[in-house]
Amino acid sequence: GQQLNQSPQSMFIQEGEDVSMNCTSSSIFNTWLWYKQDPGEGPVLLIALYKAGELTSNGRLTAQFGITRKDSFLNISASIPSDVGIYFCAGRNSGGGADGLTFGKGTHLIIQP
């Protein structure tokens, strides 16, 4: 099956720092989605990307759909304590499962005050 490599697996940063994480794939995707999951909650959609090269922002979050269609990154600027959580990337292409979504293994963000 398809695989998404998400990195880093975890990040320990100071409050106020910028954060960057990315996902790469051996397959081409036509959609990239980024989610955040808090403990005991379901994943919440942060940003959806539909076109190669697309750069989209949502507040302090910025995500880009790589021009090769095989990667995406998510940046968080000026991190705050509520940014703590697990971030998942997900990609969709026509060759995927019923919904075509493949999930990365997540990036666990930990912020030290």
Next chain:
Amino acid sequence: SAVISQKPSRDICQRGTSLTIQCQVDSQVTMMFWYRQQPGQSLTLIATANQGSEATYESGFVIDKFPISRPNLTFSTLTVSNMSPEDSSIYLCSAAQNTGELFFGEGSRLTVL
């Protein structure tokens, strides 16, 4: 976006019993799915819940173990049958609208003793 409600939010079950999880969406959606998230892991698609017909299961998941119903566009149930400790997991309902964005419920955390 769609608001997805799941219940129960958590339960502790005895080995050999079955539990049904309910999922209600606040608006009509095109597709509904059930995912499993094992402790510390990413999300794995169990099946697509098809309205008025049998669900479409992913490799490794079967109807006898995970029967699914979707009687209308906004409601679905997942039953985890004849549970064993290996079924301890978070089960997540999700729904997709025409935009292709996928939204999640808060999850049902099952512990099987």
